Structure formats: structure tokens, C-alpha cells
Amino acid sequence: MSLFDIIGPVMIGPSSSHTAGAAKIGFLAQSVLGKPFKKVHITLFNSFAETGLGHGTDKAIIGGILGFRMDDERIPRSFELAREQGIQIEFSCEKDSKKHPNEVCIEFYSEAEALLLTISGQSIGGGAAKIVEINGTPVWFGGMHDILIIQYKDVPGMVGFFGEVLGDHHINIAYLDISRDAVTEKALAVLKLDQYCPENVTDIIRKNIHILDVISIRRLSDQYSNT
Amino acid sequence: MTNIPIPNRIRIQNLHDVRMQMKKFDIQDLAEFFLLYESKNQEIEPAVLLSKMDYHLQVMQESIIKGLQKPNVTSSGLINGGADHMKQLLQHNQSLVGPLFSKVIMNTLAVSELNACMGRIVASPTAGSAGVLPGALLTITQHKQIPREKVVRSLFVAGGMGEMISLNASLSGASHGCQAENGSASAITAAALLYCMDQDFDCIESGSAFALKNLLGLVCDPVAGLVEVPCVKRNVIASVNAIACAEMALSGIRTVIPFDEVVKAMDLIGKDMPSSLRETSLGGLAVCPAAKMVSNQKRS
Numbered sequence: 297m298s299l300f301d302i303i304g305p306v307m308i309g310p311s312s313s314h315t316a317g318a319a320k321i322g323f324l325a326q327s328v329l330g331k332p333f334k335k336v337h338i339t340l341f342n343s344f345a346e347t348g349l350g351h352g353t354d355k356a357i358i359g360g361i362l363g364f365r366m367d368d369e370r371i372p373r374s375f376e377l378a379r380e381q382g383i384q385i386e387f388s389c390e391k392d393s394k395k396h397p398n399e400v401c402i403e404f405y406s407e408a409e410a411l412l413l414t415i416s417g418q419s420i421g422g423g424a425a426k427i428v429e430i431n432g433t434p435v436w437f438g439g440m441h442d443i444l445i446i447q448y449k450d451v452p453g454m455v456g457f458f459g460e461v462l463g464d465h466h467i468n469i470a471y472l473d474i475s476r477d478a479v480t481e482k483a484l485a486v487l488k489l490d491q492y493c494p495e496n497v498t499d500i501i502r503k504n505i506h507i508l509d510v511i512s513i514r515r516l517s518d519q520y521s522n523t
Numbered sequence: 524m525t526n527i528p529i530p531n532r533i534r535i536q537n538l539h540d541v542r543m544q545m546k547k548f549d550i551q552d553l554a555e556f557f558l559l560y561e562s563k564n565q566e567i568e569p570a571v572l573l574s575k576m577d578y579h580l581q582v583m584q585e586s587i588i589k590g591l592q593k594p595n596v597t598s599s600g601l602i603n604g605g606a607d608h609m610k611q612l613l614q615h616n617q618s619l620v621g622p623l624f625s626k627v628i629m630n631t632l633a634v635s636e637l638n639a640c641m642g643r644i645v646a647s648p649t650a651g652s653a654g655v656l657p658g659a660l661l662t663i664t665q666h667k668q669i670p671r672e673k674v675v676r677s678l679f680v681a682g683g684m685g686e687m688i689s690l691n692a693s694l695s696g697a698s699h700g701c702q703a704e705n706g707s708a709s710a711i712t713a714a715a716l717l718y719c720m721d722q723d724f725d726c727i728e729s730g731s732a733f734a735l736k737n738l739l740g741l742v743c744d745p746v747a748g749l750v751e752v753p754c755v756k757r758n759v760i761a762s763v764n765a766i767a768c769a770e771m772a773l774s775g776i777r778t779v780i781p782f783d784e785v786v787k788a789m790d791l792i793g794k795d796m797p798s799s800l801r802e803t804s805l806g807g808l809a810v811c812p813a814a815k816m817v818s819n820q821k822r823s
Contacts, residue, residue, distance in 0.1 A: 297686060297689060298561065298564075298565055299557060299560075299561045299679060299682030299683060299685075299686060300561075300575065300576075300579070300682070302647065302648045302681070302682040302685035302686055302689065302694070302711070303576065303579055303645065303647050303648075303656075303678050303681060303682040303685070304579055304645055304646060304647070305645075305646055306578075306579060306582050306643065306644075306645050306646075307643070307644065307645075307646055307650060308641055308642065308643055308644075309637065309638030309639060309640070309641055309642055309643075309644050309650050309653065309750070310638050310639045310640075310641065310650055310651070310749070310750035310751075311650055311651070311750055312646050312649060312650045315641070315650070316646070316650070346748065347748035347749070347804075350598075350599065350747060350748060350749045350821065351748075351749070351750070352641050355641070367582075367643055369642075369643050371641065372641040421695065422646075422649075422694075422695075423646065
């Protein structure tokens with residue numbers, strides 16, 4: 297633990313788990329989406345649902361989705377600012393003992409009401425948060441590393457392919473998680489990297505015909521740090 | 524004196540380890556030790572860390588100013604301009620003890636209320652106890668004209684003491700009750716105050732131990748689950764307690780129970796605490812008839 301977790305973080309109140317962590321989940325979610333959207337449906341679970349509104353959990357998540365950091369003073373006005381951008385917001389609350397006490401599921405929709413992304417996150421205390429599910433696939437990352445998310449057709453040799461591209465560009469893989477959906481035959485790889493994967497490299501990966509989507513996300517400390 | 528090289532990682536379990544390591548590496552200054560600890564373990568240059576902490580100090584100062592700009596009112600109505608009332612009291616010279624004491628209370632309320640109103644604060648150690656360090660440390664060091672650089676360094680002492688509590692007990696109300704939030708805030712504030720008054724290790728340890736001892740057993744029972752009642756005013760007791768304990772240590776009074784043992788006691792008390800008194804709003808003040816009325820209004 298860093299001493300700046302004790303004297304910090306700098307955040308919008310009133311609660312590190314219900315406000316700061318919630319904002320961080322929203323921020324991570326919009327980084328994963330990485331494209332414009334017109335509607336979000338947000339499902340709050342358990343403690344997020346019970347005491348979330350009094351802690352501004354709703355405002356914090358929307359603020360995060362708009363790309364605000366957890367210390368951004370626009371968070372209290374996030375609903376108004378989302379409306380100005382023409383973004384429609386829906387909320388629902390659920391109890392589910394199988395889920396984390398502070399969990400949220402966010403669905404992003406396009407203008408044509410097409411579902412773009414379903415993503416779930418957990419606020420795990422002290423302003424820390426993790427993304428735990430993307431489009432039904434379990435994942436686990438919280439912004440400590442640079443992230444590369446690759447969706448591809450589940451054919452042999454794909455890991456070798458993108459592993460080699462990254463290696464050629466001196467990008468080291470710290471952790472790698474792979475899962476696949478047998479029905480759709482789509483696989484999802486979540487790579488935690490030691491360096492950010494720049495656009496020219498993601499472009500090379502995208503050129504492979506089996507690659508369906510590539511998302512590169514910078515580590516949060518780079519975007520969240522104050523100095 | 525032979526210089527023992529400082530390793531790439533500094534491992535400490537408690538304040539006793541800090542004392543031993545400071546001796547071993549011949550470091551006199553507690554802030555210097557924690558700065559080195561952070562620098563080694565996070566692999567960041569001390570100058571960068573100092574500038575980051577300076578920024579956190581700046582946010583604390585701004586949070587006092589913003590918390591005093593207008594009466595702070597939350598949407599629940601439970602917080603309704605307490606800091607502003609204190610401002611009026613001060614302006615009309617009606618302070619019971621003296622303006623400095625009233626100012627500590629006012630500034631603590633200002634930051635804690637700002638937090639409740641979704642303002643920008645430094646969680647130190649938590650958002651719910653964010654008023655304590657600014658309210659006590661910043662008010663007193665400004666009055667004593669302590670140089671800013673020293674106050675920044677004292678925040679490393681506060682952070683280090685908080686780390687010792689975090690390693691051996693908890694800083695979370697949901698886990699160990701309010702003693703872990705406002706109790707810890709009070710203990711780390713007393714330590715920072717004594718560091719600013721150029722006190723030695725023993726004095727800092729005693730003041731910090733007093734502050735934590737005085738708030739042992741404090742439960743977390745927020746009305747309607749909000750960080751408002753009684754949290755905001757408990758920031759004031761933690762802040763005033765930090766100053767009283769620093770003053771006792773300054774006078775030469777020393778703690779019978781070492782800091783590490785007080786932390787251990789806090790841990791055991793937290794583990795004995797029923798869950799109804801750990802942020803669940805199922806006990807304590809949260810279930811008083813008046814509190815339940817607020818909860819029901821919130822739901823409807």
C-alpha cells in the first residue's frame with residue numbers, strides 16, 4: 297500500500313467505496329467502450345442499490361462514464377452534463393447475494409438502440425475498483441496496468457500471432473487471461489502490459505482477418521495522477 | 524558510525540520496526556524515514572513524492588476555503604450549515620474557549636460537510652474522516668506559522684502512522700467501526716502536529732497513542748446510511764482530541780501502552796464489534812426513532 301492511499305486519494309465525497317470507486321468503474325467502462333454512445337442502462341446491486349443514491353453513486357458512475365476522474369468537480373452535475381450531450385440514462389436496482397456488495401453493471405447502447413457493450417465492475421474499497429465482466433466473460437483488471445483487450449475468432453495460433461506482434465514492438469505481457477464462448481466461437485483475451493500498446497501496433501493486430509476488435513487502455517495512474 | 528546501505532525495499536510491520544530501522548540506518552527524522560520508505564517501495568524519487576504531497580496539502584487548504592464559502596446543505600437536509608454557524612459565532616466573538624478552538628471546529632466541519640455535499644477532499648485516511656487532518660493540523664500550523672515545507676513533511680508522518688494502523692488493524696468503518704476511521708484520523712493528526720512542533724520519536728508515539736486510545740470502541744452507526752449524522756460531528760471530536768493529545772505529549776506525559784499495542788487493541792475491539800455497529804445502519808444511532816424517520820423519508 298502507498299502512503300498516498302492513506303493521505304489520499306483526492307476525490308469527490310462522500311464515500312471512497314460508494315463515490316470514488318463508482319466513478320472509477322464508470323471511467324474504466326468508457327475506456328473499454330472507446331466509442332460514442334447514446335444510452336446507458338445501469339444496474340446497481342446490493343449496497344450500491346441500498347445506499348448508493350445518498351452517496352451519489354449514480355452521479356459518480358455517470359461522471360466516470362463521461363470521462364471524469366474521481367476528483368472532478370463536475371461529478372455532482374453529471375446527469376445534467378450527460379443530458380446536454382444527448383445521452384439517455386436509465387437506472388435499476390437489484391439484490392443478488394452472489395454479487396459483490398458494491399457491484400454495478402453498465403450497458404452501453406448506440407443511437408439505433410443497439411447494445412454496444414455490457415460491462416460489470418466492483419468497488420473494492422478505498423477508491424479502488426475492478427472491471428469483472430465484459431459481455432458475459434469474466435475478467436479482472438483495475439487500471440494498475442496498461443490493458444489490451446482483443447476479441448477474435450477462436451482459431452489456433454491467435455495468441456502466437458498477437459504475442460509476436462507485441463514482442464516485435466518490445467511490449468511485454470505481464471499477465472494474460474483468455475476465455476472463449478463455445479456457442480459464438482469468439483474468444484476474448486485480456487492482456488496486462490508493462491507498456492501502453494500504441495495505435496500503430498493495434499492497427500497491425502486488427503489487420504488479421506480473425507481479429508474482431510482491439511481495445512488499448514492506458515493504466516489509470518497515468519490519467520489519475522496529479523503530478 | 525558506519526553507514527549501513529539502505530536496501531531497495533523497506534519492510535516494516537509496526538512502529539517498533541520503524542524505531543529499529545531508523546536506528547540501523549541512522550535516520551533521525553520520522554518524516555525522512557517514511558519518505559524513504561515510500562520512495563524505495565514505490566520506486567519514485569523523493570522530490571516527486573514531496574511535490575505530490577504538496578498538492579494534497581493544497582487540496583486540503585482549498586477544501587477548507589470551499590467548505591466556508593456558503594452554508595453546506597445536503598439533499599437529505601441532515602447537514603444544514605454547521606460550519607457557517609461556527610463562522611457566525613466567531614464573527615460575533617461568542618466563542619466559549621477562544622477563537623483558535625472555534626476555528627479548529629469550524630474548519631473541521633467545513634471539510635467534513637463539503638465531503639457530505641460531494642465536494643473535493645483528500646480522504647485521510649477515509650472520506651468520512653476527511654475533516655480531521657485539515658481541521659486540526661492546518662489550523663494549528665497556520666496559527667503557529669509553521670513553514671509549508673514542514674507541514675508537507677508532517678503529512679508523511681501522518682501517512683506512515685496510518686500505514687502502521689492499516690497493517691495491524693484497519694482503517695475501514697465497515698470493518699472495525701468509527702474507531703478505525705475517526706480514531707485513526709485523530710491518531711495520525713496528533714503525530715503530524717507533534718512532528719511540526721519538532722518533537723522526538725517518543726513524544727510523537729505517545730501523542731498518537733493517546734489519540735487512538737481515547738476513541739477506542741467508537742462504533743459506526745450512520746443515520747440512513749449517509750456519511751452525515753453522526754459522522755460530521757465525530758470529525759470534530761477526533762480533531763479536538765488530536766490537539767488535546769498532542770498537547771499532553773508536548774507537556775511530557777508519556778503513554779503506558781505502546782502505540783503498537785493500542786493498535787492491536789483496536790483490532791481486537793473491531794473484531795468483537797457486532798456487524799450492526801459497523802456501517803450497516805442496523806444499530807446505534809441509526810435505529811433511533813428520529814433516525815428511522817429520516818430513513819423512511821429517504822425511501823419514499
